[in-house]
Amino acid sequence: MRRKAPPLEFIEAFVAAARTGSFRGAADKLALSPSAFSRRIRNLEDFLHAPLFDRSQASARLTPAGEQYLQAIEPAMDALFRATLDFRGEQTAGMLRIRAPHSFAISWLLQRTAKFMALNPDIEIEVTIGRGLDELRAGKVDAVIAVGPNEPHSFPQDRLIELEAAVVAAPTLLRGRTPPRHPRELAGHHVLCEEHAPNLWYTWLAAAGLDTTDSWSFTHHETLLMMYEAAAAGLGVTLGMPLFMEKYFQEGRLQACFALKQPIDYWYSLIYASEAISRRTDMRRFARWLHTEITHSQQHFADAVARAGSWEHADVPPVHQSVARVDQNPAQRRA
Known part of the structure; x- marks a missing residue:
């Protein structure tokens, strides 16, 4: 037969x-x-x-x-x-292999994994550093935490939060300059960018109803962490995002310049290797914990920006600005 x-x-x-x-x-x-x-x-x-x-x-x-x-x-x-x-009976515990971008893992995730493992002693987490989904496709990791635009792919995923950003700077900038008090003052400051996301400033300014000019001075850094360390050293202003900013705000090394945050078309997403892995009990526990931790950090960020004070009535003369994209060079978009 x-x-x-x-x-x-x-x-x-x-x-x-x-x-x-x-x-x-x-x-x-x-x-x-x-x-x-x-x-x-x-x-x-x-x-x-x-x-x-x-x-x-x-x-x-x-x-x-x-x-x-x-x-x-x-x-x-x-x-x-x-x-x-x-x-x-293998769904109740195991080893979670998680891949995350360098700056996100170093500045936020790794310091919290011990907390998760203390709450879940039957689960271990192995975090590796990297971008993209190649390791996921090869079956080398269970899930990837992606920070960036919502790019199309065939893997199951949970969206965690949509990112907003605020202008941040050290309390005192290089040569004793004070941080900007109003979005229109940005054109007079040195602006820091991350090279894998060169157009974040353009997206943010467009959402705020503002433009850039060709006279703006930009410096690109290899990672978000390098960019934020440069900003904390007083080398310029940059766009601060939830999670990344928590430590800097707590230590007083960076502060929001004014109480304005705008969407930047970026997401935190948890992307799974398969539907089966996404439904595993250990993965679901991790996903719920991750969402809770991110929500808390997001609220901390919103509160810190709100404390920066209103910018709408700042005594700053209006400035006419012409439109020019921040960086027309092609680059990878995932941060």
């Missing part, structure tokens, strides 16, 4: 290759030799009478038929994985 479904080992190999984008990487993940792995893929394609991968590419890129098949079987594979974990 002819089989109506392919062997599960064939499907497992197919899903692994589709998720990692590499036959070799998927073979290593399944502890198979490259030739044994390739045979499983070929046998599945023979069973389905359709090519699933475009072999003219160096990477394991799916054909349209492969994309269609993956969408059809991936939920079932995730459900099978989840059911097995439930049966074996």
Whole structure:
């Protein structure tokens, strides 16, 4: 009697290759030799009478038929994985492998992981530093904390908060200058940017109904943390964001220049490797804790900005400004 479904080992190999984008990487993940792995893929394609991968590419890129098949079987594979974990009782504890951008991890996340592990002694967290979703696709991490624009991808995710930013500076700037008291005073100050997000100032100013001029002086820094340290040293003004600012505000090294915060089209998101991982009990506990911690930090930021005082009635003469984008050079957008 002819089989109506392919062997599960064939499907497992197919899903692994589709998720990692590499036959070799998927073979290593399944502890198979490259030739044994390739045979499983070929046998599945023979069973389905359709090519699933475009072999003219160096990477394991799916054909349209492969994309269609993956969408059809991936939920079932995730459900099978989840059911097995439930049966074996492995969903209540484990090791969470979390990837996060450098500045976010160093300035906010790492100092809080001990708190989470104290509240959840049966769960450990391993934090690695990096941007993008390549490690997620390769199955090397369970989730990525992304800070940046809401870029399209196929992974399940939870949006945590939409970011707003406020102008911040050290209490005393270089050469004894005082921080700006009004958005229109920004044109007379040195402005600090992060090189992976060169147009944040443009987005913020547009939301505030203001423009930039070609005479503005910008300095780009490699990471947000470097940018904020430069601002704390009095080297210029910059855009402060929730979470990053908490330590600086508490220590008095940075302060909001005026009580105005604007959206910058950036989000904090928790992006999962699969639906099954997103539903694991240990991951759900981490996600709830993360959301609570971020909400508290966001409120701390809002309160600190509000204490800066009103800028609307500051005695500053109006300035006519012409529109010019902050930085037209292409750059990565994830912060």
